[in-house]
Amino acid sequence: MDTQVADTLLGSLLDGRYRIRGRVARGGMATVYTATDERLERTVAVKIIHPSQAPEARARTAGFMERFTDEAKTIARLTHPNVVAVYDQGVHAGLPYLVMEYVRGRTLRDVLAERRRLNPDEALAIMEQMLAAVAAAHRAGLVHRDVKPENVLVAEAPTGGAANLVDSVVKVADFGLARAVEASADEGDGSQLMATVAYVAPELVTDGHADPRTDVYAAGIVLFEMLTGRVPYDGDRPVEVAWQHVDRDVPAPSTLVPGLPRVLDDLVARATRRDPGARPTDAGALLAEVQVARDDLGNPNNSHTAVLRRVTDDAPAVAQPTMVVAAVQPSERPAWARLPEGGPQRPHRRRAAPESDLRARLTALWAQVAAGSRGRLSIAAAVVALGLLAAVGGWWVGVGRYTVAPQLVSLTKAEAQAQADRAGFTITYAQPRYDETVPRDSVVAQSPTSAAKILKGGTITLTLSLGPERFPVPDVVGKDFELAEADLTSANLVVVKGSSRYDDNLPAGVVVATNPKVGTEVKPGTKITLVLSKGKAPISVPNLVGKNVNEARTALAQLNLVPVETYKDSDKPKDEILGQSPATGAGVEKGAQVRLDVSKGPPQVIVPRVVDLPCPQAKQQLEGQGFAVTMQFNPNGIVRFQNPPENSPVPPNTTITLGCL
Template sequence: MDTQVADTLLGSLIDGRYRIRGRVARGGMATVYTATDERLGRTVAVKIIHPTQAPAAQARTAGFLGRFTDEAKTIARLTHPNVVAVYDQGTHSGLPYLVMEYVRGRTLRDVLAERRRLNPEEALAIAEQMLAAIAAAHRSGLVHRDVKPENVLVAEAPTGGVANLVDSVVKVADFGLARAVEASGDEGSQLMATVAYVPPELVTDGHADPRSDVYSAGIVLFEMLTGRVPYDGGRPVDVAWQHVDRDVPAPSTLVPGLPRVLDELVARATRRDPGARPTDAGALLAEVQVARDDLGNQSTHTAVLPPVADEATPMSQPTMVVAAVRPAERPAWARMSEQGQPPHRRRAAPQGGNPAGWLAVLRTRFTGDARSRTGAIAAVVVLALVVALAGWWFGVGRYTVAPELVSLTKAEAQAQATRGGFTLRYAEPRYDEKTPRDGVVAQDPGPAGRILKGGEITLTLSLGPERFPLPDVVGKEFALAEADLVNLKLVVARGTARYDDNLPEGVVVATDPKVGAEVRPGTNVTVVLSKGKAPISVPSLVGRNVNEARTILAQLGLVPVETYKDSDKPKDEVLAQSPADGAGVEKGAQVKLDVSKGPPQVVVPRVIDLPCPQAKQQLEAQGFPVNVQFNPNGIVRFQAPGENSQVPPGTAVTIGCL
């Protein structure tokens, strides 16, 4: 069962003025309706942004509606016979919309779906009007960004119908939508163009300028001539990158018999390097007009084209499509009328493309009256001046020299670019050892480079010198530690391995510089690996006599290194050791011992000639035990140790009293 969802906008009145009558088309960003402008009584087209698009854009950019309005006003000022005019803009139920000229006809996509491909005369006639529209936009500083057959409308010609494509009116649409969505700040807008027509620079860096539209127009011309786009693939991203990696093939390789001038025209427009393409749509338009004239100057001939696959023509039956290439003419509706010229100025033009007829006309004018001769000479002079001025403008006049912004700060660069009338965009910043943060390290075009007046300069800003802490790789195997350090652009070297009691053999035990030290790319980092636990375990020596400790160490092949220190411990007792007991060491390793010098010495005071009780009391007060001999109440006549002797604390003193 076929289920169709009703469109709630049908029959509704927008802004009290536009009555929606029917839906014309639905695209990726918007839906197009026909509507009646009840105020002016005319049919218009109303393009309304999808509900799924506008809220997302508004959420990302608070000023979406304001920028949409500004861009719509800019497009409305773009008036050209080949541009779909924008009449009005506004919002309906929170959704932005544009009111545009309603064009009766079909899209170029519809024409190609029916005709498969066009003959060279028709393709160039459509391309000429399409480029005239885009050139008008470029002169106004706008880039379309989405040139494709769906946005090219083939309207009914003034002569009626669209069967004769040479006389059809071509109009380009969607300038307003493409530009307005771009202004919304939507990240996806950078690849807004359909991938079949996307220029390489939009794929690689998201940048588009008039040369991007030239590329897309070249792809459209290729499709009109061959009936297919140059690249296809399973995924859109695959198609997009083919534009970056491959040159567009010559149309004659797919359709033998096409004139060489068309191959050259497509090749010029679709160069992968933007600098090798025509500078804008106006420059490409001039080349298309030259190509039309070249084809027109050739005698009428018949080109035999390969068969086009068709459901009604089996591929087993060879068919031939004959395309008549006629002299290039402007459509009748596009030629200037002679009705406004005085009768004596009208001259019969030679019929056909006979050069002899034109020479006869020129001869008649030069040999006729002086007024005609003077007018002819003046016309030639004016034409020469116009050609010279146009050549100067397209080749030199509209270009200027890019200012030198390298080494300036961001603020200084912005100020200087503003003074010169240039706009700036910023590439991905990068680290630089010599330029401080937010200084300009590169620009495109370079200093004194050629650039359009009011053009765009791309700046690369500095992040300053790159510095970062050395990561902790202790405990990792060498291969993993090396990978971590090399990823940071550090130079890794192995140091002398050493034994470690805690880490197994082959893992990192230390680095030089140390972990956490600030380094920069290119710094040399020495990595010390573990040899595992050493073969000899250091015994416990603390509390032993130093002589006993020496004997034990000698038996193990270790060398004692002794340091004597004051201590309350007995003399020659080991106070501490390094390495600690249980640590692994190699044979011949040193073991540091802290050895006690014994308690500090004290001086025995003089007590001779003192009363025995007084002498005893004085010695005991200083910590000396006292032995009294003879008369405990007598006078001290001798003492041992003697006065001023240095003895260990607690040494007993003997006194003799008589």
């Protein structure tokens, strides 16, 4: 039987309006639930401060609740398409809570856990929307203080392409929540560092100071992680990681992922300078640099990308060669993310000479050359030479410079690279994809296809297989059926409503178990059967331990329950109940079986023969084996009979009667 820890908030009604339906996530300061706004009939997210946070904050300062309320009001006024909206706030059972927009999607942390790292165009697309949200907060006078992948939500793309991160909608959460709790800590011992150490800015470690440039530093670390699949520093203790931000420069992403454009190295370096004054002044300034980087990397006519410099520098940026990365063009971005129209003016070309002047000069030259026989011979030779050049050139342009692409599909990555190198081709890699038949890291597709025409020494783009797509069944136990169905459907799984069963811990309508079980590796399209709770069963099992088996039978019969008895050796009295299952107070249905462990009584011992022994000797022998002894007639005589007789099985401490004559 599965064991589920009950959450006392499930099913609760907050402020007579918000019905808690399921738990979504639990963080360091608060737990997030899904709830139904029964007034407006919509699904919302409710973030409730942990009991361990709120009492401590109130003990340190009486202004905690007032500060939390003020922060909630400030965040609610922060309206932006990339900011998780705050609808309401209140207090339940002494714990402050926020009511927020419910975003159906995953955190950036979940995306990185699945993909490990992102392509440059995906990383910059997410970075743009994330910085747009933080920039809106900076303009409103707010500092986020805890920018990290866990607080960045990646929702389903408006186009419906769940796998296309470039088109996904990004929203940033938790503005101001860390600040409200941190303010209470500042009035205490001042030692609490609210930012996650992997993304903490040096100035927060050294003097606890935070301003918009602190968020810029954290955003730079997030970009580093998206590009490389890891954070720049790690250590055995959080304090060790924090001080590495103070003592060391963040390494260039290309040192971990060779081939990344230089512009991305410069972008990360600018955002993560240890000196706050050397960073962009706020998220808006960094956003402008990210947009310039996307424009440069997405320009198919530009084989060089300019290295980013400070926005305020007058000197032109130094051009550095790098690879071209496909990206969304500025016209495809939402209006709030576009750069101003226009740009640097290109130099005008020199005006061509008038067509009439050129024709007159060519006519005079032709007349001069054709006037003599040698001139005409030269013209004929030139025409023949031009014809040969045209023929050779046409052959070269149409046929000679081409060859056929080799067959690389189904080869491993190493084999395909070696074969392409031998043939003089350059290999690039497209986004890998899952395939049920092609093994992982083998070629599943190529462009151009095998036997197709390709320039000698040209480039072949390979798509590698990720192998069969398998992922664990999401944990939806404890969620309402509707929310569990939405989560499983978004994971490309098919939901089937199975049977229901009683559960002592979960309310009716909540998922009790799944088949296959949570965590089982499945492929897309697998049917997941959900077992729902019917609430606690109507009959409570009584306490039967210590009672006689006949008394237990009577009690169970009165409740229409069926006893199933198992007898076991025990030093308890015979027929005494040793244990029961289900336990006392568990809910069961009518006709359910209750397993009873019943004592067989103490193990019996065999009575030895003492007939014909002197009575004192017989008594000593029997008492030494744990029997009680009574003697009749002559205590100093010879034993003529005994009761119980020899070899009789009897319980320990049984009294043996000896007849002595």
